[in-house]
Amino acid sequence: MARAQPAVDKRRLILDAAVRVFARQGFHTCRVSDIADEARVAYGLVYHYFKSKDEILDTLFLERWDVLLRAIAEVDTQEIPARQKLYAIAGFIVDSYRHDPDLMKVIIVEVTRAANTFGRTHLPQIRQAYEQIAAIVDRAQRDGSFRDTVTPDFAALAFYGAVEQVLTGWIFSLLPVGDREYEDAKTLIVETICGGLERVEGAQ
Amino acid sequence: MARAQPAVDKRRLILDAAVRVFARQGFHTCRVSDIADEARVAYGLVYHYFKSKDEILDTLFLERWDVLLRAIAEVDTQEIPARQKLYAIAGFIVDSYRHDPDLMKVIIVEVTRAANTFGRTHLPQIRQAYEQIAAIVDRAQRDGSFRDTVTPDFAALAFYGAVEQVLTGWIFSLLPVGDREYEDAKTLIVETICGGLERVEGAQ
DNA sequence: CGGGATTGACTGACCAGTCAATCTGTTCCG
């Protein structure tokens, strides 16, 4: 039985240290000893709590992705226009980055975009996010607020791609970072995907 | 002096084999001996032509990215609407994937999206593509064909992000593959980013 | 005292990169 109230949760300590190390050096280029050092914990303890180095990353991803999937599902239950739903989802992801940039960096760089390794492993989870977004677009097309020139699947891909690319812009320092920029980004992503870049003749 | 017309260019043979191996197993998980085997060449020959395993990937990326940058620049010299320029760029990238999916997979997965390793190394090249696209958007905003609600930098990111995500969809088998799908994708990407998802009141 | 928590030295596997040896085609001289 686990202790009721341990002074410090070493398992959590290791996970948090791993986030920092993975973000700094990347999963492949860091050593397990780097994680142990960062957590100020003995090497062997890492293997007391985790079966392997891979399992640490898996845990981090699944923990966070589950939160994301729930957030999207929650947004979808609200009675608001599709544009506002997409705004809420983009906002949630941007705020996740604001709250813990390292964690989001790790999830995107090491999992979501790692087509040969963890991305393949977690494809079902990733796919689920796309499907939930596609469902929102689909409903908007049926109620007439979205045009049906683009398939929902495709729209979901483009929307999520734009969001991820913006985070990548921050990760790569290609975009300026700051509270103002984060708020702007939410609006701009939705404005681009929903409103489009082109001027429309006859609109306002 | 190099032989005028060698029966086979072993250097090329190694590069092409590396594309297949990197696409199949990923850069980090493959061994140099896998590349040599795939090329049906002795292990040591790889090091006769390349300084290191990294240099092989660098070569592949730089070769192809140079072609892309030239293509974008070429498109931009034409006297056509911005939407058609973006269509041409999306088309070029999609056709690159159609022509050699393995190579594009490697470039995207192992370089463009590898924020901790090769992505960092080649950031200047990657940035250049964004800047060229942003310049197209900027000009379209000045001539009035694009709205100026979204900054050109941001629009470039969203556009490129959507394109890359569609390729990722093919790489992950999330999207159906085929000549028809490739052509549709070109249109849909541009339709989404330029036209937007929303129905516009009063338009046609 | 019993058992989970914690330690860190150790091992076995793996693999990038080296290198000395060999091969193959070219050049040039007698």
Next chain:
DNA sequence: CGGAACAGATTGACTGGTCAGTCAATCCCG
């Protein structure tokens, strides 16, 4: 024309270092 001399191409066994994962010993709480 034969063949000597050379140079780059090609070979693959080997080395040195790295590191994930193991494990026996120790600690410490209840």
